[in-house]
Amino acid sequence: MLKQIEGSQAVADVVALCRPNVISAYPITPQTHIVEDLSVIVGQGKLDAEFVNVESEFSAASVVLGASAAGARAYTATSSQGLLLMAEVIYCIAGMRLPIVLTCANRAISAPLSIWNDQQDSMAVRDAGWIQLFAEDNQEAADLHIQAYKIAEQTFLPVMVCMDGFILTHAFEPVDIPEQKEVDDFLPPFKPRHIVDPRWPRGIGLYADPRFYMETRYILHRAMEKSEKTIKEVSADFAKTFGRDSGGFIKTYKLEDADVAIVSMGSVVGTIKDLIDQLEEEGKKVGLLQICSYRPFPRQEIYNVLKDKMNIVVLEKCISLGRGGILASDIRWSFPRAEKKDRNISSFIAGLGGRNITVDDLRHMVERIEKEPVELEFLGLKKELIADKDL
Amino acid sequence: MNEKAEELNRVEKKDLFGSGHRACGGCGQALAARLVHDAAGENTIACVATGCLEVFSSPYPDPCWRIPFLHSLFENPAAVASGVEAAYKALKKGPVNIIAQAGDGSTADIGFQCISGMFERGHNVLYVCYDNEAYMNTGVQRSSFTPYGAWTSTTPMGNPTRKKNLPLIAADHGIPYVATATVDDFRDLQRKVKTALSIEGPKYIHILVPCPLGWGHPGELTVKICRLAKDTGLFPIFEIIDGKVTNVKKIPVKVPVEEYLKPQGRFRFLFKKGVPTEKVAEIQEIANQNIERFNL
Ligand SMILES: Cc1ncc(C[n+]2csc(CCOP(=O)(O)OP(=O)(O)O)c2C)c(N)n1
Ligand SMILES: [Mg+2]
Numbered sequence: 001m002l003k004q005i006e007g008s009q010a011v012a013d014v015v016a017l018c019r020p021n022v023i024s025a026y027p028i029t030p031q032t033h034i035v036e037d038l039s040v041i042v043g044q045g046k047l048d049a050e051f052v053n054v055e056s057e058f059s060a061a062s063v064v065l066g067a068s069a070a071g072a073r074a075y076t077a078t079s080s081q082g083l084l085l086m087a088e089v090i091y092c093i094a095g096m097r098l099p100i101v102l103t104c105a106n107r108a109i110s111a112p113l114s115i116w117n118d119q120q121d122s123m124a125v126r127d128a129g130w131i132q133l134f135a136e137d138n139q140e141a142a143d144l145h146i147q148a149y150k151i152a153e154q155t156f157l158p159v160m161v162c163m164d165g166f167i168l169t170h171a172f173e174p175v176d177i178p179e180q181k182e183v184d185d186f187l188p189p190f191k192p193r194h195i196v197d198p199r200w201p202r203g204i205g206l207y208a209d210p211r212f213y214m215e216t217r218y219i220l221h222r223a224m225e226k227s228e229k230t231i232k233e234v235s236a237d238f239a240k241t242f243g244r245d246s247g248g249f250i251k252t253y254k255l256e257d258a259d260v261a262i263v264s265m266g267s268v269v270g271t272i273k274d275l276i277d278q279l280e281e282e283g284k285k286v287g288l289l290q291i292c293s294y295r296p297f298p299r300q301e302i303y304n305v306l307k308d309k310m311n312i313v314v315l316e317k318c319i320s321l322g323r324g325g326i327l328a329s330d331i332r333w334s335f336p337r338a339e340k341k342d343r344n345i346s347s348f349i350a351g352l353g354g355r356n357i358t359v360d361d362l363r364h365m366v367e368r369i370e371k372e373p374v375e376l377e378f379l380g381l382k383k384e385l386i387a388d389k390d391l
Numbered sequence: 392m393n394e395k396a397e398e399l400n401r402v403e404k405k406d407l408f409g410s411g412h413r414a415c416g417g418c419g420q421a422l423a424a425r426l427v428h429d430a431a432g433e434n435t436i437a438c439v440a441t442g443c444l445e446v447f448s449s450p451y452p453d454p455c456w457r458i459p460f461l462h463s464l465f466e467n468p469a470a471v472a473s474g475v476e477a478a479y480k481a482l483k484k485g486p487v488n489i490i491a492q493a494g495d496g497s498t499a500d501i502g503f504q505c506i507s508g509m510f511e512r513g514h515n516v517l518y519v520c521y522d523n524e525a526y527m528n529t530g531v532q533r534s535s536f537t538p539y540g541a542w543t544s545t546t547p548m549g550n551p552t553r554k555k556n557l558p559l560i561a562a563d564h565g566i567p568y569v570a571t572a573t574v575d576d577f578r579d580l581q582r583k584v585k586t587a588l589s590i591e592g593p594k595y596i597h598i599l600v601p602c603p604l605g606w607g608h609p610g611e612l613t614v615k616i617c618r619l620a621k622d623t624g625l626f627p628i629f630e631i632i633d634g635k636v637t638n639v640k641k642i643p644v645k646v647p648v649e650e651y652l653k654p655q656g657r658f659r660f661l662f663k664k665g666v667p668t669e670k671v672a673e674i675q676e677i678a679n680q681n682i683e684r685f686n687l
Contacts, residue, residue, distance in 0.1 A: 021478060021481035021482055022474060022477045022478055022481050024474065024477070048481070049481055050477035050478070050480050050481040052473060052474070052477050052512065053512065054470065054473075054508055054512075055504060055505075055507065055508035055511070056504060056505075056508070058466075058467065058470070058504075058505070059467070059470035059473070059504070059505050059508050062463065062464070062467035062470030062471050062473075062474065062505065063470050063471070063473050063474035063477065064474060065463055065467075065471055065474060066438065066461065066463075066470070066471035066472060066473065066474025066475040066476075066477075066478070067474035067475065067477050067478040067481075068474075068478075069461050069471075069474075069475065070436075070474070070475040070478035070479060070482075071478060071482060071484075072474075072477070072478035072481055072482060074474070074478075088464060089463070089464065089467065092463045092464055096463065196436045196459040196460070196461045196475060197436075197459060197484075198433055198434045198435060198436065198458060198459055198487060200459070201433075201456070201457055201458050201459045201460075202459060202460075203449055203454040203456055203459070203460040203461075203462075204459075204460070204461050204462070205449075205460075205461055205462035205463050206449045206450065206451040206452075206454055206462070207445070207446065207449060207450055207451065207462075208450075208451045209450060209451075212451050212452075
């Protein structure tokens with residue numbers, strides 16, 4: 001049913017339709033509304049689940065770890081400092097192959113404290129062994145959660161659904177919330193593999209000495225790579241069942257005959273599409289490659305759609321300090337070495353700490369790279385706020 | 392004796408924490424873990440912290456557990472156990488005994504917040520602390536359960552602070568059952584585990600587990616040292632049921648702390664040529680305070 005609701009409410013409604021058995025989370029802006037809404041749903045008896053009000057995100061992650069290991073479908077959500085506080089458990093959940101779903105309402109990282117949006121938080125745990133899916137809008141954010149449980153429970157990999165804080169979580173948009181029966185038909189009940197249960201006494205979480213550890217990481221890496229198939233299948237299956245495209249590996253917009261390819265992920269692709277339409281009217285061919293699955297990284301798909309593009313620009317809301325664009329490095333790595341020589345791949349960092357990204361900013365970006373490739377630039381940086389000695 | 396009392400007082404030996412672990416000879420913690428799980432029985436899930444217990448009991452592929460065992464991190468067994476309990480409730484499974492367990496470092500320091508949260512939320516979980524009074528797994532560093540005056544690798548001049556009193560802190564959370572125990576009295580320890588598991592809600596049992604390696608005493612003295620810890624008044628044995636201290640174990644003949652300190656390498660430097668220094672008197676004062684406070 002189409003509802004005009006806040007993004008957080010849409011996610012909470014859809015998570016409830018996935019029938020998690022255990023929910024545990026801790027308040028942090030901009031994630032808070034999601035768990036508040038879920039606590040109401042559970043409190044009103046509309047969802048038969050245990051809602052565990054913990055004393056920290058570290059415990060929230062540990063509670064869902066324990067719940068999942070005991071055979072429950074488990075859910076948590078967080079942002080920014082909360083995700084960093086969870087980091088140790090985040091790695092552990094992946095290593096233990098527990099199919100937990102977490103919503104990351106993307107937010108900047110301290111210091112300085114900032115509650116506003118960027119994507120540095122989920123990027124900080126990108127190597128942990130979690131599938132990371134980035135939503136473009138609230139419909140996709142909602143849809144991705146239904147897909148996330150299916151993907152997680154088929155692959156035994158945890159899934160992080162990333163949605164831009166405020167821009168999506170606090171935006172009111174029409175969102176189609178499916179019926180319970182539709183979700184039940186799409187998402188079968190969770191069938192755990194190993195659980196802690198006295199009927200089958202076994203250990204979960206043994207330690208591995210150097211004879212065994214490396215294989216566990218290899219298997220996890222392979223599982224991440226192999227999850228590509230599941231992510232695509234589930235997205236296709238979703239489109240068939242619910243009649244709309246969401247999720248998958250990558251999406252493109254007017255990319256095929258574009259001279260310039262913009263690569264990005266998250267809600268900013270909406271603004272990029274507006275620019276592309278404007279430029280099209282002005283006779284310029286610019287296209288978009290949108291990364292939906294950031295981990296596993298869709299290297300082959302990216303290569304396939306970008307291999308003929310000589311002018312590529314990567315726009316991202318995160319940075320590896322002392323290194324540069326993170327997504328940009330991944331994109332640069334997506335081409336065979338010999339091919340790289342005359343291909344320009346520019347890197348722009350934008351929107352950190354909630355700095356607005358306007359169509360004009362993006363237009364400036366495209367104009368810049370048409371002149372010459374840009375190794376690294378901060379879009380919309382206010383040089384006047386920076387002392388000469390800090391430049 | 393009626394049947395229930397008989398059952399409570401029976402010493403159980405089921406080898407659920409089986410042979411084949413890799414603890415040092417005379418390890419108090421290994422003995423305690425066996426007693427705890429044999430008392431709890433087969434219908435039990437152990438949620439274990441990183442630390443000596445985990446390392447000597449659960450190397451892949453040869454864990455020594457015969458009950459389900461769950462380990463994830465150093466500081467989170469209380470939260471993990473909360474999650475297991477929530478799952479059992481949500482899935483309408485059980486009843487099952489859930490025992491979160493960790494060393495003193497995990498319990499008193501890094502995992503303290505998780506434990507407080509578990510107590511406060513009222514999960515039906517028994518938390519067992521194996522107190523060997525230091526971070527043993529990483530090589531005998533000080534924890535906030537390290538006693539006053541003790542040598543550890545990070546208090547080479549002797550620990551300057553007193554032991555945190557977690558049993559009382561636990562009780563102040565309003566949880567229904569708290570107890571202390573040592574590994575010299577099997578019957579008492581196992582009775583406390585059985586009692587705890589018969590009570591709904593969060594429970595806390597604090598067990599003193601001597602560590603021959605870290606304390607510097609021969610392995611065969613582990614049991615004797617427990618007795619001395621009790622008989623000096625340094626480790627009071629009691630239960631706290633619904634907030635009231637009860638069943639305090641009276642000391643038959645009070646022993647001066649010197650007798651407890653002397654066999655242990657970690658206190659050796661408190662004696663100069665066999666003569667006790669001032670610190671020994673201070674430790675005696677701590678024992679005296681315990682004796683008075685708990686009416687030992
Ligand atoms: C977050 C984190 N910090 C530090 C460690 C290293 N570490 C592992 S076990 C341990 C000490 C354990 O001490 P305690 O809890 O008293 O248990 P014991 O080994 O003495 O039985 C430490 C410091 C860790 N595993 N994780
Ligand atoms: Mg210890």
